[in-house]
Amino acid sequence: MDAMGVQSFEQIKQSTPISEDPNVQQYVLCVADKIIPQVKQNPDPKQWEVVVFEDDQANAFALPGNKIGVYTGLLKYAKNQDQLAAVMGHEVAHVIAKHGNERVSSQMATQAGMSIATFMLGGTQDENSALILAGLGLGVQYGIILPFSRSHESEADLIGLDLMAKAGFDPAESVTLWQNMSKAGTSPPEFMSTHPSGETRIKQLRERIPNANIEYQDAVKQGRRANCKL
Ligand SMILES: [Zn+2]
DSSP states (O other): OHHHHHHHHHHHHHHSOBOOOHHHHHHHHHHHHHHGGGOTTOOOGGGOEEEEEOOSSOOEEEETTTEEEEEGGGGGTOOSHHHHHHHHHHHHHHHHTTHHHHHHHHHHHHHHTSOHHHHHHSSOHHHHHHHHHIIIIIGGGGTOOOOOOHHHHHHHHHHHHHHHHHTTOOTHHHHHHHHHHHHHOSSOOGGGSSOSOHHHHHHHHHHHHHHHHHHHHHHHHTTOOOOOOO
């Protein structure tokens, strides 16, 4: 999975322009540098690659192999550091919980109608990589919509909430973010595409915010309130 993530990330970097705005880069990196240390499996920001892509879609993604991509269009909806952290936490959570793994394998097997091993040998390289990307949650970009399941989305929301709170971001802002997204209602990003509904998601988050607030207040007390500005 790591190898697929790394390879996919390289492909995206080749096909999508990278933002040349140093302020935006710095802002997104600042948020990433706070969240990554909360990822137990790999807490060293130096081992992660974080890239801002110049693209209007309101989206972000994380890939196995310690890769994070953020599209500049997301910043229209994620209006402050806490809201951006909510999205990045959610995306990293999909990787932590290994949500892509079963999708990549089932997608490859289903589409090809044969064993994964055989499939790896068949199809053009482009077809194979498009399916892998879809499994990793990047299908929308490649015309294959393969959303995460509702249960994966819920799980990513909750793990993400925990990550952002521990990182010193205000968890209540996650709700505001989803509200911004719901209101916009256009070109739904990965994390809006399948969810039961914005309301269900918001309700679930609200229930968990008191707990997340305890983590957040702890982080603040320890001087870890984030201060990332655009
Ligand atoms: Zn998601």
